[in-house]
Amino acid sequence: MSLDNNRFHVKFWGVRGSIPCPGANTVRYGGNTSCIEMKVGSHRLIFDGGTGIRILGESLLSQLPVEGHLFFTHSHWDHIQGFPFFVPAFIPGNQFYIYGMPSPNGATMQQRLHDQMLHPNFPVPLQIMQAQLKFYDFEVGESIPIDDIVIETAPLNHPGQAIGYRVNWRGLAVAYITDTEHFPGRLDENVLRLSRNADLVIIDATYTDEEYYNEKSSKIGWGHSTWQEAVKIAKAAKIKELVLFHHDPSHDDDFLDVIGEKASLAFPNTILAREGLSLELIPEPKEQEVKSIAKG
Template sequence: MSNFELSGSQSYLTEKSTTPLSNLSGEFLVQFWGVRGLIPTPGSNTSCYGGNTACVEMHVAGKRLIFDGGTGLRILGKTWQQQQPLEAHLFFTNSQSNRIQGFPFFAPAFIAENCFHIYGTAASNGASIKQCLCDQMLQPHFPYPLQVMQSELQFYNLTPDREVKLDDVTITVALINQTQRSVGYRITWQQYSVAYVTDLHQNADEVERERILQFIKGVDLLIANATYTPPTAHNHDSADLHWQTAVSVAHNANVQRLVISHHHPDDNDNFLDKVQVELEFVFPEALLAREGLMLTVGK
């Protein structure tokens, strides 16, 4: 039996109907705040799955963990406004705009009593995660520099194969996509584990593929990206391209449960509904991420 279950609340996210994970019972909880790849896609045809870019929150043994800071991070921050002071750990998979663009709008970072530990690897140009976050808040891109954030910000430069220990919670780092310099994270607590691996690509060589398989082997939950061709060549006739890579690695790594996120901006709700049906046929223990989806691991 899988160490994984859906929570009672599975409706898509709205700013008025959010529940902080720290207020819920359970020791290992996961919530999706942004599930879109590339750019935000608000609109009536994306309201079911959501249009915010990548952001996943985990509440593990009392620790607040955030993975990626797309526009979903702004919505998450609004739910924390009544929980001051707070401390959280924010892990970035890469420094592309869709992973960091929500950080300037993360309201808790402007409150002096709060503390945030921020982790990331060097970008393809060698810039640290701190430099990348600073640069996007400089004029003319943003009216206020990072220095106006009054919370305590502690930055950590990660390298692949490193482990971050937060008491009895271990976060392991692995290189997932050499071209994009993207990393993935495996979060382990007691006998439970979740892998956040969101830069899988279709043309990984044998060495890359084996490294990824070993990294995610046997996890209770794999959160992986949809894979698709570049935007100019995207079409809605290839649903299998959406899930094929993630399902393949999940099968080969004996993953118990799979959630596919980072949906293409052109993939509307109707198309994703069809993908969900096809996905369940090939991997019954799989589903597409929706904003607001909450999962319990290990209950």
């Protein structure tokens, strides 16, 4: 996707949670962990650096030099493990602005990315990257302006903390809300605020209710939500389109097909994230409805 000053593109490069799960049974939805690219007007925004960012990086090699803004929700492995394989970061002339919230122990995102590339975990250090990397720490709840884009942030309910984002541009809004656990019996006000009247909400739907509340192997406290709770948010926040994201590695393509069918019955404008999925939002006059077009 080339940059277009009048378009808002969203592309999915990694849609899994917890651990990569490539194989014959995950071909249609993909097995790479979290990475989403948003091309908003003249700016490229990248959310999370799971293994999907490696493939994104390969696609950018034909567009050098590259500039981008990289936002991390948190630093669990499935959201940072692809960053050391992000080839554009090794190439002089490229520039990346990297955003993250300090962890509860005070470690910055720069320190956490640095630490995962130390021996014995990785052969070369972060300093070998020759692109210009500029790191920015922000406080939860802070808004981040990038020209005419405003990115809102809010805390999510996840062990060790995580951040949700809402990208606002020319009357359009896309929310990226992954790695968050719902509160049984009530809706999370932070999630609702990020989702309010959004054109597109990409949300954690790792489990089904049956898995989450299973007496023998409950997922309560694991930091993730269900597709049923995602539908509740979609209805309460009056969003236009819902994208179920962060698929559990144990959910193969056929299992996800069933979830997609059930979720679409509950909220018709629902799709399941899959690698290569591209959505396009186009700002139009106020009296016309903004439409998204699925591609790929």
